[in-house]
Amino acid sequence: MSYRLRPASLDDAPAITALLNEVDRIEIGRPETDLHTVETDLKHPEADLERDSWLAFEGDLLVAYGLLWDDSGHERVDVDHYVLPDHQRAGELILDLMEARAVEKARENGAGRAVVHLHLNVRPTLDTALLEKRGWATVRRYHVLRRPVAPAADLAPTPPAGVRIRACADEADRVRLHGLYQATFAEHFDFQPRTYDQWLHDIGAEHVDWSLAWIAATEDLGDVGFLLARGDREAMGWIRSLGVLTDARGRGLGGLLLRHAFAAFAARGRDTVGLGVDTANSTGAPQLYGRNGMTVHYAVDTWEAVLD
Template sequence: MTENTSPVRQAATPGPLPEGVAARPAASDDVPAILELLRAEELAGTGETSLSAGEIAEWFDTPRARERNTALVLERDGVPIGVWRVFRNFDDRYWAQLAIDRSLPSELVDELWRSGLEWTEQVSLAVAAGLGVTAPRLDIWVNEHDALTRRHAEASGFQQMRAFIEMHIDLAGYVAPEPNPQVLVRQAEVAASDSPDLATMYAVITESFRDHYDFQLRSFDDWAEARRSDPLGDPSHWYLAEIDGEVVGGLIGHNSYLEADDAGYVANLGVLRQGRGRGVAKALLHTSLARYAADGRVAVKLHVDAESPTGATHLYESVGMHRRLVGFDFHKHLGVRP
C-alpha cells in the first residue's frame, strides 16, 4: 500500500466525526473506491462523468503528486462513503474536492460536507504556512445543477467568481474546410524535455493567457513537469501555428474525455496578439478536429471562460461547437479577517 505522503499529515487530521464514521489517509489501494465516489458526485451535478482511474491513481504515482495532494477517505462500518482532498496548485492557491455518498441520510451528508470544508481550510492554511504564505486562497468547483455543493460552498463563505462553459461538437459528418493558406499548422515535437517546441508552446500559452481571468505565471520547469506527469496527457495532439515562419499560436490536446466519452479534448488554445484576427485559432481548431475525427473519436470538448476577453465562445460556435454544461469557480480567501 502506498500512502498519500503529504508533508502535512498531522494537519490532515480532521475534527470530531459523526458516530460510526472514521477517516484515514487515502492510499493507492483506494483508487477504485475514490473513483466510484467522485464519479457519483459528477453524475449528481451534471448527469455525466469523465473521470478515469488513471486520474485518481496519479495522486499517488509521483513525488510531485504526493507532495501536492492531501486526501482522506471516510469510512462507515469499513465501507468508503466519502473522500476529502486538497490540491496545492500554487503556493498561495489551493483546490478543494469533496464527495460524500448521497444515498446516506441527508443529515449525515450535510454534516460530512461541513466538516470536510473545515478540514480543507485547515489543510490549506497549514501547507501555505509551511511555504511562508499567510493568506492562501481556496477554490471549489460547482456545477450548474449541483444545489448541494453550491449550498455548502456559500454557507462556508465561498463566493462565485466566474462561469465556464463546456463546448461540444459531434464529429459524425465533420468535414474540415480548406486550409487557410496564410497559416501553417504543424504537430509540435515535445517528447524530449529539451525540445525547442516544448519551450515554444510554454511561451505561446503563457503569453496568450496573460490578459485572461485568474492568470498565474508558472515557471517553465513546473509547467513542463506537470505535463510530463499527467497520465492523460497526449503530446501527439499538440499543434503550433505559424505565419511567415513565426509561431503565433498553439493548441494542447488531452485525453480527459477519452475513456468516458470517446471524445477528444482541447485543454489549451492560445494565440499571440500578432496572430489574432488572422484565422489562427480556427486553423488550429480545425486541424485538431480533423485529427480527432481521423482517430475515430466521436466528439470533441473544451471549456471556455464565459467572459473571455477574446470572445472565444463565439469562435468555438463558429466551427460548429455548441454549449453543453456550465460550471462555476468559487473562491475563499483564508486567514483574512472580514
Template structure:
C-alpha cells in the same frame, strides 16, 4: 487530521490505489445532480499528479466503502479544493468536515484564499459554500461536439504554417502558451521544468502527435495541446494564440485541425473546458466551431483571515 471524523466513520489520506473507488464516488455524485458524469480514473490520476495526497487529501469511509473525499493543491494565492459526498450519505455534515479540513490546510500552507468548485446545478453544495462565507467567483463550461462527418480541412491565413509538436521545442511551446494565457482569470504560470515533468514525462497519455504549433516564419504564433482520450472524448487541453496574431482565424483553424485528427482516429466526440467570461471571446469561437455547452461548473472562494 486534527478534527475527528463524523460519527461512525474513519478518516485517512487518499492513495493511488483508491482511484477506482473514488471515481465511483465522483460519478455517483455527478449523476445525482445532472444525470451523467464524465469522471474517469485516468482523469482523476491526472489531477492527483498536481497534488500532495499525503498532506492534502481526505477520505471518509465506513466499513464497506468510501463515502466522501476531497483533495486540493496550492495554486498561486489559493488553496484549491475539490470534494464529493456520496448522495446516500448527504445530510451528515461530511461536506462541512471536508471544507474545514481544506481551510485548515490552506492556513498551514500560508495561502490567503480558499477556492472550491461544484456543478452549477448543485444547490446543496452552493448553500454549504455560502454557509462557510464563500461567494461565487466564476463559472466554467464544458463544451462538446459530436462529429457526424469528417470536418473540412483547416485553413490558416496566408504565410502561416501548422506543424506537429517536436519535444525538442518544449521550452518555446511552453513560453508561447504562458504568454497566450497570461491575462486569463486565476492563471498561474507553471515553471518550465515542472510543466515539462508533468506534461511530457509523467503523463502516460502524452502524445506529441496531438500537439500542434502554428508558425509565422521563425516565430510561434499559436500552440495547441490535446489529449487522446478523456472519458471517451478527445480533449482539447489548451489552445493559445499570442496577442500579435489574434483575430485572424488561427484558433478556429487549429480547432478544426484537431477535430479532423480526432475524427481520423475514430474519436467522434471532442470536449474542452473554458472560462465562461474568457476575455478573448473563446466561448463564442467554440460555438462557431459547432460546440455546445454540456455542463456548467461554478468556482466559489473566500479570503482567509
C-alpha cells in the same frame, strides 16, 4: 451517522474514480472521470497526501473525497471536493479539514491569508448552503462545451498562405508550446505560472499523445499559437488548451487550430470533442467556439473563500 476519515494514497485511485463517476452520473447524467486523471491528481507535486488529502467512509463505502494543492507558492490554494448527496455531514467534515489546512499552507508560504478556490458543477452533489454559511461565494463560471465530429464532415482545413501548422514532434517543440501557453494564458483568471517540468505534470505528460499537439506559425511573426489536445479520455476527445499571441489575433488562427483538432479526432474515430472555457474570457474564446459549432454540455462555478 459516523464516518471514518483518513488520508488518500495512490492505491485509493480506483475507489476515488468510482466515487467521482457516481457524482458525474448525478450531476451530468453519465460518468466522465478516468482513472489516470485521478492518479495524476494524487501525484500532484504540490500536494502532500498525508496532509492534503481526505477520504470519508461509511463502513467500507467511500462517500466523500478532498484534495488540496498549492501552485502559487503564496496565498492562492486550490481544492477539490466530492461528496455523495446523502452524506453532507461527511462533506462538511472534509471542508473543516480543508479550510484549516489551507490557512496553514498559506502561512507556510509566508502569506497572511488563504484565498481558496473550488470548482463545482452548478447543480452539485454538495449542498452549497454549507459553503455559503462559511462565507464562500461564486466568483467565476465556466462552460464545458462539446461538438459532434465525423470524418466526412470534419476534414483537415487548408492553412492560408503564410501560415503553417506543425505537430509537436520533438522536445524543442514541446518546450516552445509550453512557452506559448505561459504567454497566451498569463492574463487569464486564476492563471498560475508553471515551469516546464511543473507543466508536464499538470498535463499528465506520460499520457499525452504529442501527435495531438500543434503549433501555428506565420511567416512574419513565427510561432504564434498552439492547441494541446488529449485522446485518452473515454468520454470524448478533449482540447486541453488553445491560445494565440495577442499580436496574431484576428487572423483566424484560433479557428484554424480548432478545426484542425476536430478533423484529427474525427479521423481517429471519435464522435465528440469537448473543452472548457471561462465564460468571462476577454479574448473572444466563447464566441469562437460557438461559431465553430460547440454547445454547452454543463456549467461549473468557481467558489472562493478568503480565510485567515
